[in-house]
Every structure is written in structure tokens, then in C-alpha cells.
Amino acid sequence: MDVAVFVRSMNAGGAQRAMLRLATGFVQAGHNVEVVTLHTGGSFHTELSPDCTVIALRPKRIIAAVPALVRYLRRRRPDALLVTEPACNISVILAKILSGTSARVLIRESMFPSTAVKEDPHRSTRIAYRLAPILYRYADVIVSIASDMTSDLARWARINPSRITTIPVNPVVTPTLQAAAKEAPDHHWFEDTDIPVVLGVGRLHRQKDFPTLLRAFERVRATRPCRLLIIGDGPMRGELDDARAASPYADDIDLAGFSPRPFPYMANCDVFVLSSRYEGQPNVLIEALASGAPVVATDCPSGPRDILDGGRYGRLCPVGDVIAMAEAISATLDAPVDRSLSKARGSDYTLEKSVALYLEALSPDVAVL
Incomplete structure (x- = not known):
């Protein structure tokens, strides 16, 4: 044709x-x-x-x-x-x-x-x-x-x-993605494997609800050493910059800007979090799985529940629930889903x-x- x-x-x-x-x-x-x-x-x-x-x-x-x-x-x-x-x-x-x-x-x-x-x-x-x-x-x-x-x-x-x-x-899953996931991430935090990195990727927009992720991270950080890296840009950049500056854990939060190839970060993070209020089918969640990341996602309409098979491939939490998201992040840091299982699920896409x-x-x- x-x-x-x-x-x-x-x-x-x-x-x-x-x-x-x-x-x-x-x-x-x-x-x-x-x-x-x-x-x-x-x-x-x-x-x-x-x-x-x-x-x-x-x-x-x-x-x-x-x-x-x-x-x-x-x-x-x-x-x-x-x-x-x-x-x-x-x-x-x-x-x-x-x-x-x-x-x-x-x-x-x-x-x-x-x-x-x-x-x-x-x-x-x-x-x-x-x-x-x-x-x-x-x-x-x-x-x-x-x-x-x-x-x-x-x-x-x-x-x-x-x-x-x-x-x-x-x-979603292409040879380019799979090859890029094997590269070293361009961020110094990944050189220190003793401190886990929580990762969010997406447009800085109300739909993606990064403020809830930031507050959930603060609850986790209050109980253990960890860092939050957010890859993306958008209209909420200023608001999130202000929230980061006001956080008692500002040094452990980095808004790193947009990257067309976030896959090395996904492959090396300790937990990837999708914090969206709503989605169509969140490609970024599939990309994270295909890269081998342990994941947490909001149970938003639509996609995460189906992609994660009701929680088999990652933990689900209610939309906008800071406490539940923090608990899911902590539980994943303590007992992550096997990375090979994540990759296997990603290969369905x-x-x-x-x-x-x-x-x-x-x-x-x-x-x-």
C-alpha cells in the first residue's frame, strides 16, 4: 500500500x-x-x-x-x-x-x-x-x-x-529502545548505587500530577535515604521548581528537563512511578517495563491496570493519594518486581x-x- x-x-x-x-x-x-x-x-x-x-x-x-x-x-x-x-x-x-x-x-x-x-x-x-x-x-x-x-x-x-x-x-518497544536501555544514564546520581533513585518521566502538566509524586517522595524520604529524578518539561515547570525549593529534601530532588531517550534512566532507577490523573494508554509505563524498571502506577483511567495485569507487574495506587503512593514506593524499594518479569511484560507491546x-x-x- x-x-x-x-x-x-x-x-x-x-x-x-x-x-x-x-x-x-x-x-x-x-x-x-x-x-x-x-x-x-x-x-x-x-x-x-x-x-x-x-x-x-x-x-x-x-x-x-x-x-x-x-x-x-x-x-x-x-x-x-x-x-x-x-x-x-x-x-x-x-x-x-x-x-x-x-x-x-x-x-x-x-x-x-x-x-x-x-x-x-x-x-x-x-x-x-x-x-x-x-x-x-x-x-x-x-x-x-x-x-x-x-x-x-x-x-x-x-x-x-x-x-x-x-x-x-x-x-512502544523497538530495537532502538532496547539498545538505549543498555546505555549508562547521564546523571551522577546513578554512580552511587547505595542511594535508590525514584524516577518520574512525562510532560510537566496537571494530567501527570507530579505534585502528588513529589509529596509522596517526601514521605518516603523522611524514612530512608532516596532521591527523586523527574525527566520532562512543560507548563508546570515553575510550580514544581517552587515546590522543590520549598521541600526539606530539595537536594534530593532534581527536575532534569526533557530527554527524548529516557530509557537508560528507566533501566537503572530503583522504582519508576506513573502518577497520572488520567491517560489513554501510558506509553511511558510500557517503556519503563520494557527497560526493566520496577514500577508503581496510579490506577487511573485508562491503561495502568491492564498493563500491570491488576498488580502482577507492579503496584497500583489510587489517583492523587499521597499516602498510598508513598507506601507503594516504599514497598517496591523493599521488594521490587523482578526486572526480567518487567521486560517480559514490556515485550507484549x-x-x-x-x-x-x-x-x-x-x-x-x-x-x-
């Missing part, structure tokens, strides 16, 4: 990273792939196969990309076009309708619409979800990444659940498995409205 993959950008974000990995996987499976984006470059560009062609549309805003997408579809006429993110989904659906082309459009939903329409800070996301009941039905294939998300999307977009394909396997499921979803046998 001639496959197009549309992403807003190739910068930090689990959705963008997943789509670029799928693009690489489609090439490896023998298909011709073009990655269509607003702008070239970005921190995830290096993960894209050199056999993928990159086409930049160059509008500054996603809604302004619709005319450029119409021209692209009429000129290139791909067999299939994959897209994720609500605003991008809406733009691609509009472009297909206006272009009159026959490309099979697959939209990938990675958030709970009923939550994101209230919680997501981006106005474009909230507007897109208001339009979903009108436009999502015109997609040829609709994919959600969790069964409970499928139910939420069906209710929100007023779509029959049978029209939605659930693919709970994100393209390989690029090859995910690509096979998306290609199956793109089959012409999939029902179209």
Missing part, C-alpha cells in the same frame, strides 16, 4: 511518537510511507526510518492545514491515511470529504473524550471533541487504544461501538505486534458507514 501518516509535529508527545513508530513499522513491512506534518524536524525525527518520505505542509495552525491536506490527497492519492489527536482527526476527515478521494482514513483515539473535553488545556482539542459527533462517523476506520475508551468514545461521538476497533497494543494489528484494521473488509 501507499500509506500516509499525518502528525501535527515530530516533537515530544506520546501520540506523535506512536505514529512515527507505526510509519517506520509500515516501511519495514514492505509498504510505501509518507509522513505528512506541519513542520519538519523535532525531537522524534531520529526515530523515523530514512525510507519514509517527509512532507511539510507548513501552516502554523492545524485548522489551516485542511486546504493543504486536500491538495495533498488529490495529488498523491494514498491508499490509506492514518492520523491521531482530536484536532488532527477532524482536519483529516474534512480534507477527505472536500478532496473527494478514496483514501481509507484511519483515526486513532488516544484520550477519553468525556475527560479531555473538560481537562485538556488546548482549545483545539475541546472544539474537536464538540465536532466529533458530527464528523467522526465519516472516518473509514476508527481505532481506540483501550476497551473502556472505546465505550466512552462511542457514547461521546454517538457511534455504534461495533464501528470502533480496539487496538490496545501501542508501538512491540512495534511488530502493533503494526500487524493496524494493517489488519486497514483491511478493506472493515465496515464503512
